[in-house]
Amino acid sequence: MSDVAVVGFAQTPSVRRTTGTTNGVEMLVPIFQEVLGGLGLSTPDIGFWCSGSSDYLAGRAFSFVSAVDAIGAFPPITESHVEMDAAWALYEAWVKIRTGEVDTALVYGFGKSSAGHLRRVLALQLDPYLVTPLWPDSVGLAGIQARLGIESGLWSERAMAEVVARSRSDARANPLAQLSGEVDVEDLLAQPYLADPLRAHDCAPITDGAATIVLASGDRARELCERPAWITGIDHRVDSPSLGGRDLTTSPSTVAAGKAAGADGVSVAELHAPFSHQEILLRQALGLGDEVGVNPSGGTLCGNPMFAAGLARIGEAARRVLDGEAERVLGHATSGPLLQQNLVCVMEGRD
Amino acid sequence: MTKPLSAPLEVGFDYTRSLGPTLSRFMTALRQRRVTGVRGSDGRVHVPPAEYDPVTAEPLTEVVDVASTGVVRSWSWAAEPLEGQPLDRPFAWALVLLDGADTALLHAVDAGSPDRMRTGMRVRVRWADDRVGAITDIACFEPSDEPALEPLDDDGDPVTMITSPVRLHYRHTASAEESSFLRGLAEGRLLGQRCPACGKVYLPPRPACPTDGVPTAEEVELPDHGTVTTFCIVNVPFLGQRITPPYVAAYVLLDGADIAFLHLVLGCAADEVRMGMRVEAVWKPREEWGPTLQNIDHFRPTGEPDAPYDTYSQHL
Numbered sequence: 188m189s190d191v192a193v194v195g196f197a198q199t200p201s202v203r204r205t206t207g208t209t210n211g212v213e214m215l216v217p218i219f220q221e222v223l224g225g226l227g228l229s230t231p232d233i234g235f236w237c238s239g240s241s242d243y244l245a246g247r248a249f250s251f252v253s254a255v256d257a258i259g260a261f262p263p264i265t266e267s268h269v270e271m272d273a274a275w276a277l278y279e280a281w282v283k284i285r286t287g288e289v290d291t292a293l294v295y296g297f298g299k300s301s302a303g304h305l306r307r308v309l310a311l312q313l314d315p316y317l318v319t320p321l322w323p324d325s326v327g328l329a330g331i332q333a334r335l336g337i338e339s340g341l342w343s344e345r346a347m348a349e350v351v352a353r354s355r356s357d358a359r360a361n362p363l364a365q366l367s368g369e370v371d372v373e374d375l376l377a378q379p380y381l382a383d384p385l386r387a388h389d390c391a392p393i394t395d396g397a398a399t400i401v402l403a404s405g406d407r408a409r410e411l412c413e414r415p416a417w418i419t420g421i422d423h424r425v426d427s428p429s430l431g432g433r434d435l436t437t438s439p440s441t442v443a444a445g446k447a448a449g450a451d452g453v454s455v456a457e458l459h460a461p462f463s464h465q466e467i468l469l470r471q472a473l474g475l476g477d478e479v480g481v482n483p484s485g486g487t488l489c490g491n492p493m494f495a496a497g498l499a500r501i502g503e504a505a506r507r508v509l510d511g512e513a514e515r516v517l518g519h520a521t522s523g524p525l526l527q528q529n530l531v532c533v534m535e536g537r538d
Numbered sequence: 539m540t541k542p543l544s545a546p547l548e549v550g551f552d553y554t555r556s557l558g559p560t561l562s563r564f565m566t567a568l569r570q571r572r573v574t575g576v577r578g579s580d581g582r583v584h585v586p587p588a589e590y591d592p593v594t595a596e597p598l599t600e601v602v603d604v605a606s607t608g609v610v611r612s613w614s615w616a617a618e619p620l621e622g623q624p625l626d627r628p629f630a631w632a633l634v635l636l637d638g639a640d641t642a643l644l645h646a647v648d649a650g651s652p653d654r655m656r657t658g659m660r661v662r663v664r665w666a667d668d669r670v671g672a673i674t675d676i677a678c679f680e681p682s683d684e685p686a687l688e689p690l691d692d693d694g695d696p697v698t699m700i701t702s703p704v705r706l707h708y709r710h711t712a713s714a715e716e717s718s719f720l721r722g723l724a725e726g727r728l729l730g731q732r733c734p735a736c737g738k739v740y741l742p743p744r745p746a747c748p749t750d751g752v753p754t755a756e757e758v759e760l761p762d763h764g765t766v767t768t769f770c771i772v773n774v775p776f777l778g779q780r781i782t783p784p785y786v787a788a789y790v791l792l793d794g795a796d797i798a799f800l801h802l803v804l805g806c807a808a809d810e811v812r813m814g815m816r817v818e819a820v821w822k823p824r825e826e827w828g829p830t831l832q833n834i835d836h837f838r839p840t841g842e843p844d845a846p847y848d849t850y851s852q853h854l
Contacts, residue, residue: 206541206542206711206714207542207711207713207745208711208712208713208716208745209708209710209711212713212744212745212746213713213714213745215746216745216746216751216752216753219751230751243706246547246549246706246708246710247547247710255748256744256745256746256747256748256751257745257746257751258751259735259746259747259748259749259750259751259752260748260749260751261748261749261750301709302708302709302710302711303706303707303708303709304620304706304707306620307620307621307622307706308706310622311704315553315555315702316555316557316561316673316700317561317586317644317673318644318673319702320672320673320674320700320702321622321623321624321644321645321646321673321674322620322621322622322623323623323631323644324616324620324623326614327614327616327631328614328631328644329614330613330614330615330631331612331613331614331631331632331633331644332612333614334612334613334614334657335611335612338612338657380615380617380652381617382614382615382616382617383614383615383617383652384614385614427592429584429586429588429592429641430633430642430644431585431586431611431633431635431641431642431643431644432584432588432592432641432642433592435612
């Protein structure tokens with residue numbers, strides 16, 4: 188089976204609100220032009236298209252079908268969609284290339300969270316019999332998880348604030364970040380609680396945005412790109428949907444996916460952590476030591492385009508290889524409540 | 539560029555879900571002010587009940603009664619409750635381990651203040667007065683060392699379905715291209731746009747030509763008459779129907795447009811409508827106009843000779 192590599196990545200700026208429609212077309216048209224233009228490709232060169240988005244976020248049925256307009260799907264294309272983060276669309280595209288069916292694929296994710304009330308919309312991903320009827324919001328649930336870790340001694344409010352301060356500081360080098368700047372940990376800890384024990388800065392911002400990645404197989408990747416980011420391992424696992432039935436202070440699915448994908452030896456990891464304590468949790472679950480640079484882009488805490496942020500983590504990690512800055516990197520994506528489902532993608536450069 | 543038009547969009551629907559045997563027993567017991575769990579393959583008691591063992595995937599059937607009192611395992615404070623949540627005053631979300639259970643249940647604790655919350659505190663179920671067999675039969679938990687209200691047997695039928703209302707609120711935004719179309723309609727004008735790549739004229743214009751993937755750009759004003767490309771005769775009554783069947787819904791291709799749109803054709807018997815029929819817009823009175831295609835009440839036959847098939851064969 189053919190090796191697969193990330194050869195291109197583009198994303199929109201992460202912003203609090205766009206004026207575009209919820210079908211994402213306005214955000215997708217420019218990033219498709221950017222990523223394809225950068226590779227010297229056009230629409231008919233892509234063998235398979237795969238997207239991630241959510242109708243609940245858009246507030247309309249089949250919003251992903253309208254999004255296909257952004258492709259210019261003539262002559263007809265081969266296309267698929269996942270109702271989850273586009274990192275899982277990338278997995279589908281990776282399988283499609285591995286089977287030899289196509290040699291290129293373009294993956295994209297988009298979300299206009301500003302159209303609705305994100306904290307309530309996310310209640311619809313919970314158990315529809317026992318949990319959603321109570322309308323628990325995403326921040327309230329994350330607070331329960333954060334407290335479990337704090338009271339178990341796995342992290343602290345200070346350690347969480349330190350994650351935020353480092354992320355915002357790193358994001359100064361990312362012109363597409365929604366939040367960035369030097370912040371003082373003491374000032375952060377002096378802020379009021381949003382959902383005790385979480386403060387507003389512990390929670391990813393509400394973001395409109397989109398991201399896209401182009402994958403290619405062996406020889407095609409080498410033609411398209413000087414230094415492809417070869418996928419050496421990719422795996423995704425899921426934990427029980429029962430929030431009270433699993434250990435929320437760790438993530439068995441991340442541990443398993445990290446092992447299967449081969450997380451050892453990476454120098455950069457982009458972790459999809461919508462809450463500050465989740466970065467610490469994921470770091471522990473993946474066994475990433477202090478020598479690993481985590482979220483040099485600023486991460487999800489500095490911009491969280493729903494259904495694209497996980498794909499963007501893989502893209503941000505791959506970019507370090509494409510640019511020649513790093514040899515071996517890791518991109519992580521999560522889906523579902525409280526890190527229920529996790530995907531790990533390990534990539535490396537080959538000189 | 540002027541700001542795109544936007545409007546509130548309310549999405550509301552009631553999901554009805556069948557419960558299956560495990561959840562049916564759990565919900566029926568809630569109606570009777572009892573909490574039940576199920577014993578897992580390893581002997582642990584799952585509350586709420588798991589239908590299948592989370593480790594071995596075996597179906598689980600042994601029902602176990604647990605108490606309506608328990609201990610808070612973790613919590614967060616909801617200072618500003620949101621629509622649909624169990625309480626409309628500040629409360630705690632908590633994972634509650636009921637006495638006799640080995641897994642925790644998510645619910646609300648009516649503690650009044652975060653100062654009254656701590657992990658390890660004792661709580662009991664506050665039962666709803668009107669119970670229907672749903673997780674909301676537990677109104678919330680409350681801090682207490684005392685037992686909860688006694689079970690109340692009923693001879694009602696087992697609960698087999700739940701209804702879950704969903705109400706979501708959005709701000710729907712039209713694209714910039716659609717907005718200029720809608721603003722044109724408010725002035726009685728039909729404003730399409732041309733795709734810069736293929737040259738086709740779209741009405742309404744689009745943020746991306748589906749063939750070329752680029753936004754339509756050059757504005758093209760179109761007349762309010764055109765040709766029926768295809769149609770159907772509606773004979774079926776449905777909720778919200780404005781016209782008594784039979785009537786005709788037709789695709790109308792305005793002269794100069796490359797995309798037809800759906801509208802009504804009235805003003806003749808339904809069985810007289812045909813492909814190629816020439817039609818013109820019948821506008822509502824001007825004072826009723828807004829940024830909507832409903833300004834055109836319907837299309838009616840002009841009486842001109844039918845358009846030759848070749849003039850619309852590429853637009854079917």
